Amino acid sequence: MTQFVLAAVLGALFALGTFLLLRRDVVRVVWGVVIISQAANVYLVTMGGLSGVAPIVPGHGEGVAATAVTDPLVQALVLTAIVISLGTTAFVLVLTYRVYEEHGTIDLLDLGIDRGGAGDVDESAGGAGPLSADGGRADEVGRNEGKSADGRRDGEANADD
Amino acid sequence: MTDAFLASAATLSHAAVLPSVTTLLGILGDPTVLTAAGDGPSLPAPQVAIFPLLIPLATAICTLLVRRSGRAQRAVSVLGAIGYLATVGALYAAVAARGTIVYQLSDWQAPFGITVVADPLATFMLAFAAPLSLAAVVFAVLYVDPFGQQLSYHPLYHFMMVGVTGSFLTGDVFNLFVWFEVMLLSSYVLVAFYSGPEHTRAALSYAVLNLVGSAVMLVAIGGLYSTTGTLNMADMARRLADPGAYGIDPVPVLGLSAVLFAVFALKAGLAPFQFWVPAAYRAAPAPVAAMLAGVVKKVGIYAIIRLYFGVFAAAALPAGLSLPGFSGTSFLSFYGPVLFCMAVASILVGGIGAISQEGLDGLLAHSSIGQIGFVTLPLAVGATVPGVRPLAVAAALVYALNHAIAKVLLFLVSGTIEDVTGTVRFRDLGGIAARAPVLGGSFLLGALALIGIPPLSGFFAKLLVFDTSATAIATGANGASVALAIGLFGAILTIAYFTRAWTRGFWGPPGRAIERWGTSGGRAGEDDPTTGTTTPATDGGTPEAPGTSASSDRDAADEDAVTDGNAAESGSATGGGNVAESGDTDGPTIESVGPSAALVSVVALVAVSLLVVGLGFDPVMDAAMDAAGAALDRESYVRAVLGGRGE
Numbered sequence: 180m181t182q183f184v185l186a187a188v189l190g191a192l193f194a195l196g197t198f199l200l201l202r203r204d205v206v207r208v209v210w211g212v213v214i215i216s217q218a219a220n221v222y223l224v225t226m227g228g229l230s231g232v233a234p235i236v237p238g239h240g241e242g243v244a245a246t247a248v249t250d251p252l253v254q255a256l257v258l259t260a261i262v263i264s265l266g267t268t269a270f271v272l273v274l275t276y277r278v279y280e281e282h283g284t285i286d287l288l289d290l291g292i293d294r295g296g297a298g299d300v301d302e303s304a305g306g307a308g309p310l311s312a313d314g315g316r317a318d319e320v321g322r323n324e325g326k327s328a329d330g331r332r333d334g335e336a337n338a339d340d
Numbered sequence: 341m342t343d344a345f346l347a348s349a350a351t352l353s354h355a356a357v358l359p360s361v362t363t364l365l366g367i368l369g370d371p372t373v374l375t376a377a378g379d380g381p382s383l384p385a386p387q388v389a390i391f392p393l394l395i396p397l398a399t400a401i402c403t404l405l406v407r408r409s410g411r412a413q414r415a416v417s418v419l420g421a422i423g424y425l426a427t428v429g430a431l432y433a434a435v436a437a438r439g440t441i442v443y444q445l446s447d448w449q450a451p452f453g454i455t456v457v458a459d460p461l462a463t464f465m466l467a468f469a470a471p472l473s474l475a476a477v478v479f480a481v482l483y484v485d486p487f488g489q490q491l492s493y494h495p496l497y498h499f500m501m502v503g504v505t506g507s508f509l510t511g512d513v514f515n516l517f518v519w520f521e522v523m524l525l526s527s528y529v530l531v532a533f534y535s536g537p538e539h540t541r542a543a544l545s546y547a548v549l550n551l552v553g554s555a556v557m558l559v560a561i562g563g564l565y566s567t568t569g570t571l572n573m574a575d576m577a578r579r580l581a582d583p584g585a586y587g588i589d590p591v592p593v594l595g596l597s598a599v600l601f602a603v604f605a606l607k608a609g610l611a612p613f614q615f616w617v618p619a620a621y622r623a624a625p626a627p628v629a630a631m632l633a634g635v636v637k638k639v640g641i642y643a644i645i646r647l648y649f650g651v652f653a654a655a656a657l658p659a660g661l662s663l664p665g666f667s668g669t670s671f672l673s674f675y676g677p678v679l680f681c682m683a684v685a686s687i688l689v690g691g692i693g694a695i696s697q698e699g700l701d702g703l704l705a706h707s708s709i710g711q712i713g714f715v716t717l718p719l720a721v722g723a724t725v726p727g728v729r730p731l732a733v734a735a736a737l738v739y740a741l742n743h744a745i746a747k748v749l750l751f752l753v754s755g756t757i758e759d760v761t762g763t764v765r766f767r768d769l770g771g772i773a774a775r776a777p778v779l780g781g782s783f784l785l786g787a788l789a790l791i792g793i794p795p796l797s798g799f800f801a802k803l804l805v806f807d808t809s810a811t812a813i814a815t816g817a818n819g820a821s822v823a824l825a826i827g828l829f830g831a832i833l834t835i836a837y838f839t840r841a842w843t844r845g846f847w848g849p850p851g852r853a854i855e856r857w858g859t860s861g862g863r864a865g866e867d868d869p870t871t872g873t874t875t876p877a878t879d880g881g882t883p884e885a886p887g888t889s890a891s892s893d894r895d896a897a898d899e900d901a902v903t904d905g906n907a908a909e910s911g912s913a914t915g916g917g918n919v920a921e922s923g924d925t926d927g928p929t930i931e932s933v934g935p936s937a938a939l940v941s942v943v944a945l946v947a948v949s950l951l952v953v954g955l956g957f958d959p960v961m962d963a964a965m966d967a968a969g970a971a972l973d974r975e976s977y978v979r980a981v982l983g984g985r986g987e
Contacts, residue, residue: 200552205544212551219555219562226566252571253562256514260558263521267554270528271547278544281537290541 181229189225192218205275205285212271216264220257227253386443388434389458391427392466392505395420400498410490414481417494421477424501428470432463440970440980442511450511450982451575457511457981461737464967465508465642468741469635471949472748473501479752479942480627483759488533488625497628500526500636507639511981513561514571516643520557520607523636524550530628531620542623549616553606560600567592573651574981577974580655590655594671597652601644601675608640610716611685614709618693621705626755629701633708634748638740641715645733645971648675649723654974676724683720684826686713691833695840700754700764703841704747710830711743711790714801717827718808721820725812733968735804738960742789742801745953749786749946753779756939757845761853766844770851773842778940780846782947787838789950792831797953800961802831 192214199211227250234251279285399420406412435441440459444450477497484493503523510516528550532543561571568588570576579586580593606613621629652671660669666677690710697703715736722732756779757772758764773780785796792802805827812820850857953960970977 200548208548212548212555215552216555216558219558222559223562226562228566253565256562256565259514259518263518263525263554266525267521267528267547267551270525271544271551274528274532274540274544274547277532277535278540281535281540290544 185225203287209271220260223253223257388431389441389443389456395423395427396498396501400495403494421474425470425474428466432467435463442981451572455511456509460966460970462508468744475946476627476631482938496526496529511573531624533625539623542619546616546620553603557603560596563596574978577651577654578978590657604640604643608637610682618705622701630748630751634744650971672723679720683713683716687830694837704750715739718805721808721812721823725817727815728811730968732808733971734964735808737964738804739801742797745950746786746789752943753783756935760935763853768851768853769845770848771854773846775857778944782943785947791834795954796950800957
């Protein structure tokens with residue numbers, strides 16, 4: 180019974196994660212990644228087998244039959260995986276905020292359009308920018324573009340309201 | 341199940357290993373100890389394997405500690421890269437002398453503890469990663485803006501190298517995942533380093549894609565543990581070789597290994613998973629892009645060779661493959677056609693994509709997709725035809741080595757150009773060969789190495805790739821002729837896109853961005869004839885002789901330019917080394933722009949190394965054959981790691 184429940188839960192988690200991953204909203208994409216990696220962790224625990232008691236035994240476990248406890252290795256692995264996914268999740272969330280700062284939007288399709296726009300700006304203004312003495316980096320041009328896009332975006336939001 | 345219990349205790353003890361590692365760092369952080377570690381052979385045998393991991397880790401932490409002083413941080417970073425090279429050299433010598441070295445962390449024996457395995461395959465990969473890493477660090481010190489360096493560049497870079505080294509040295513599938521994460525986590529931040537709109541966007545897709553890849557990898561590893569009952573590669577190989585005795589069903593193992601394979605293909609940027617490559621490489625700072633293309637990608641290739649040619653090759657499907665289009669019972673006879681399709685698609689997608697690029701960085705990124713296809717092509721032939729397998733793996737390794745050096749060189753050239761002009765778009769470039777002969781000559785050497793012109797290492801790499809197919813045909817596998825044809829077509833594509841890059845970027849009249857390169861307009865015009873005659877000669881006849889003489893004497897001239905013109909640091913005119921002295925007299929009207937001589941000398945050194953590897957190819961070939969032998973010799977790998985224990 181437990182197997183079926185877990186299999187169903189795992190299937191649902193992977194499906195939900197994949198669904199969110201394919202959304203346009205960057206935050207939902209990040210949610211999708213988080214859910215998929217948590218589903219992988221649940222899967223990993225499941226791979227240790229579902230029989231036996233928790234692998235917490237008194238002393239050095241002398242009196243306990245080896246089959247009485249579940250495989251503790253996968254739980255150690257999951258701990259490692261959770262720590263790693265904590266770091267990556269934090270980074271991706273910060274990156275999402277940074278993407279919002281640079282592009283003024285977290286809509287993935289708008290990001291593509293925005294990049295095209297920034298590229299055009301690079302071409303016109305970039306001629307003066309990069310060549311000016313210490314090679315004023317094209318980023319700055321792009322950043323200004325991002326800011327103005329930000330403003331535009333706010334304007335749109337107000338108009339929507 | 342007692343096995344499992346012990347194993348868990350071992351994994352928990354990893355946590356205990358970390359503090360002991362950090363105490364070691366205190367000692368290792370001292371530069372004097374770093375150099376002492378370089379006297380490799382004096383180190384005790386098993387410990388020498390762990391030093392290439394500890395040195396970059398110590399360096400990364402030290403660069404964090406001294407971040408208040410930019411100069412100290414840069415010094416620590418460069419010293420760390422030198423120490424890394426020294427320890428890798430020591431490890432290489434030790435492995436060459438004594439064979440595979442196995443280090444059991446905290447003395448937990450192999451199937452249960454964490455194992456570091458340095459065999460000829462791992463040391464071959466490390467041996468080209470370490471010198472390129474040093475070149476990239478020195479380049480970065482000169483290239484990345486000081487604020488960025490102080491903020492995060494050096495720690496991140498060295499953490500990435502920790503991950504790369506760990507991936508090469510680990511003997512455990514789960515630890516492979518952990519080292520991949522160490523490597524990727526740093527590379528996410530490095531891709532987002534400039535934090536502009538296109539950089540954040542590239543980093544976002546790079547990070548999300550690799551996070552999904554990591555989750556898939558975890559699923560595959562969990563499944564492999566559940567089916568084979570072990571995570572240690574050697575133990576897994578031993579169990580898979582005798583599935584009946586361990587109650588393993590090979591069919592799910594094949595499926596799970598295929599899931600894992602997709603992850604490695606993603607890391608290596610093989611064709612259906614190549615789409616993240618161009619944006620990420622264009623966004624990353626040039627030295628990072630160089631390392632991502634040159635070394636980090638090779639980690640995926642290494643994992644494929646290690647796991648699929650070493651571990652999973654032990655398994656066989658008793659009933660044969662029931663899939664259409666596949667025959668044979670070995671796992672490798674499944675991966676042969678898969679690798680072949682990916683290699684062909686990579687060569688075509690990369691090559692054709694590179695031809696249509698408007699900028700040098702995009703061209704190089706696409707080129708690296710195509711070149712990884714060339715690395716995979718002999719592997720595909722070798723997987724299908726067992727007779728040529730050692731030659732095939734050696735060919736892939738030599739090609740990986742050649743691509744690593746050449747691509748690092750080309751990305752550094754691209755970075756140098758961008759440093760001066762702020763752009764690498766072809767329409768703004770042109771005439772670089774006349775203005776900066778050393779830089780142009782270096783680019784030419786790198787391009788010729790990837791095309792495969794005789795005295796350079798690329799010739800032997802391509803020759804071995806073709807030789808693998810030809811030998812396979814000779815042994816009766818006529819399908820390999822398709823591989824040969826694809827290889828030839830890919831070579832033609834390579835010639836096409838590098839010719840385009842050369843003619844548009846380096847020949848012809850100076851482009852908009854190059855016009856002010858060098859000193860003033862009149863001076864540059866007078867400079868043209870002299871250099872203009874050397875460069876066609878380099879292209880036309882025997883490429884190596886003029887190329888080297890030009891690069892060596894330009895190099896000397898560049899150093900002069902540094903010594904007498906160091907006041908004008910970035911503006912030191914190296915456009916024509918010989919006119920630099922006289923150029924100082926009438927500079928002021930137009931601000932002179934030119935590549936920093938130091939950057940150019942790093943590039944020139946990497947370029948010369950291509951030639952050196954090509955001219956002294958015999959030892960490289962021997963090392964590659966050794967590495968291929970180690971990758972395929974499952975029994976001695978298992979014996980070295982498990983040492984008859986484990987039951």
